[in-house]
Amino acid sequence: MGMSIGGIASGLKTAEIIEGLMQLEAVPQTYLKQKQSSTNNFVTALQALNAKVSSLADNAKNLTTADAFSKWTTTVSSNHASATASTSASTTDLTFKVNHLAQGRSALTSKVADAQTLVTDGKFTFTTGTQDTDSFKEWSIDVAEDATLSDIADAITKGNSGLRASVITTGDGSRLQLTNTKTGVAAGQFEITSGDGSVTLQNLKDAQDAEIELWPGMGLADSIVTSSSNTFTDLAGGVSLTVAKVHAADDEPTSLTVNQDTAAITKLASNLVSQVGQVLSEISSRSSITTTGTGSNTKTTGGLFTGDAQARLLTSQISNALSYPVDGKSPSVIGIDIQKDGTFVFDEAKFTEALTADPEGTQAFLTELGSRVEAVASAASDKYEGSITKRIESQQTLSSEYSKQIEDWDRRLKLREESLKATYTAMEVALSKMQGTMSQLSGQLSQLANLNSSS
Structure with a gap:
């Protein structure tokens, strides 16, 4: 890149001139940036709408399931x-x-003179459940020669047999208290199968159903x-x-x-009306026109969805799905009314009255409304083929194209700026040389004049 010397020879503000020219050159790029910004804002608005429509589709679909009203x-x-x-x-x-x-067996052993009296071949064994039933199972715990009664109790409790053990010590000895946490006549049983037979069990409570x-x-x-x-x-x-x-x-x-549960079913109807209202409100708020200023300074600005055909169509389709009659009857008979401004209201008392008088008919009515709303909402918000989804994808593609064009303009403007700087620098250099030549000529002419006057 050439170096600008900023109007030293010409006295011109070349940097400001180049900046002004570059602003003119960048007008198309500025327009592209504005278009990309508005496109991105539109995509964000569509995504917000799509999320609400998708949620509406999911909840409306719930009304069509077999268990929708089984509350x-x-x-x-x-x-x-x-x-x-x-x-x-x-x-x-x-x-x-x-x-x-229901309870499991709880039993107390006789006094245990030594822990090893409960052990056979280094193992403490026991069974839970009742033989000849699915609950019966044999258990085995390895016991060291120096193990204490507390060691055995801890090992039993820490196992996954369901049996719990604790050591009860009185003045004349120690006993094990065993309880099966599994309940029932069959599963709640247990027996100790190891030891020398000197330790017996006395029931504290029997297993029972x-x-x-x-x-x-x-x-x-x-x-x-x-x-x-x-x-x-x-x-x-x-x-x-x-x-x-x-x-x-x-x-x-x-x-x-x-x-x-009439309250839960009423809530299903209320939620449907509420979510339809949220979608319609989202479209309406982004379609409103705002006016600022007064007189000749009045400025009118439309919303992101103002004049958008798809938004208008979706509003019409959802409104029709919820407001059109079912078998010749208006949704108002079950408390769903459309107002003059296109909004919906839900009359809970009227719906409850209809549900009480005719549960099956009211549920069938609500199912039909849910089915119609779900069909419209799914067609718009389906993550692969939804009309809003497709619109989002096309707008995102357009934004990407704007990015490429903006990048192309960055390169083009950079070259143009370098060209302008080189041109003005060359001009300054040429002017500087001309001024130097003129200065030399003026000096020489002055010397000639002096010579002539002296002769």
């Missing part, structure tokens, strides 16, 4: 038990009493139900009951009620 509440009238309901539950009204809680009596007082033959754990799975179909306390003889029976 249930359980009520237990006392602290003797608690209950949960799965999607396969149904309306239930049941009374019961808890006769027994949990037991409840349904419809107490009626004396029905099939009213007794047992479980190896304190949870009765799929009681009444899809309902699991966990017992926690035995009923005393004079306690009132506990009632279990299972009803459809």
Whole structure:
């Protein structure tokens, strides 16, 4: 690059002149940068919209699944038990009493004179569960010759058999207290199978199943139900009951009620309307026109989606999906209304009333609305073929093209600036030489004049 000498000879402000010329030369690049900036802003807006539309599609699709409305509440009238309901539950009204809680065997050994009396061939062995059942298993623990009773107890407890052991020491000796954390008549059993036979077990509590009596007082033959754990799975179909306390003889029976969770289903409808509102609001806010200034200085600015055909089409499609009748009935019959400004409102009381009066019909109505909204939202937001997704990709490609063009202009402007600097530098050098020549000529002419005057 040539070096500019800044108008030393010409007196011109060459640096400022070059800067001004470069600004003119850069006008096309400045325009490209503005276009790229607006394109990137548009992409960001589309991505934000796409995220909301995708979320709407997912939630609307949930309304079309088989278990969408299989939501249930359980009520237990006392602290003797608690209950949960799965999607396969149904309306239930049941009374019961808890006769027994499930427990594993707990036993105390006789006094243990020496830990080795429990060991055979360097091993302490025991079984859990009941023979001839799937719960039966044999266990073996290696025991050192100098192991203490506490060492054996620790090894038992740290194992994964479910058996827990502790050493109980009294004034006349030590005993092991053993408890099976697995419950039920079968799984809750255990036996020590090693040792010299001098140590015996005395039960503190027997292994037993949990037991409840349904419809107490009626004396029905099939009213007794047992479980190896304190949870009765799929009681009444899809309902699991966990017992926690035995009923005393004079306690009132506990009632279990299972009803459809109307609040949860109402929330599904409310969420659909709310998410549709979020999408429409996103489009509306980015389509609004703002006016600033007054009089001749008034300036009107449109939003990123102002005049955008795709945004208008999506607004129309989603609004139609939620507002058009189903089997000749307006969505307003289940509490979904469209306002004059195109927004939707949800009337919870009206929906609950419709759900109570006609559960199946109301659910089918909501499913149809969800299906229509999901179809529109998925077509727009699908991560591969969605119309918004495709639009984002095309705009990102356009932004990349702008980047390439801007880079080309960077190179072009750099060469142009170097050319201008070289031209002005050459001009300054030429002017400087001319000024030097003129100075010499002036000197020579002055000498000639002096000679002539002296002669």
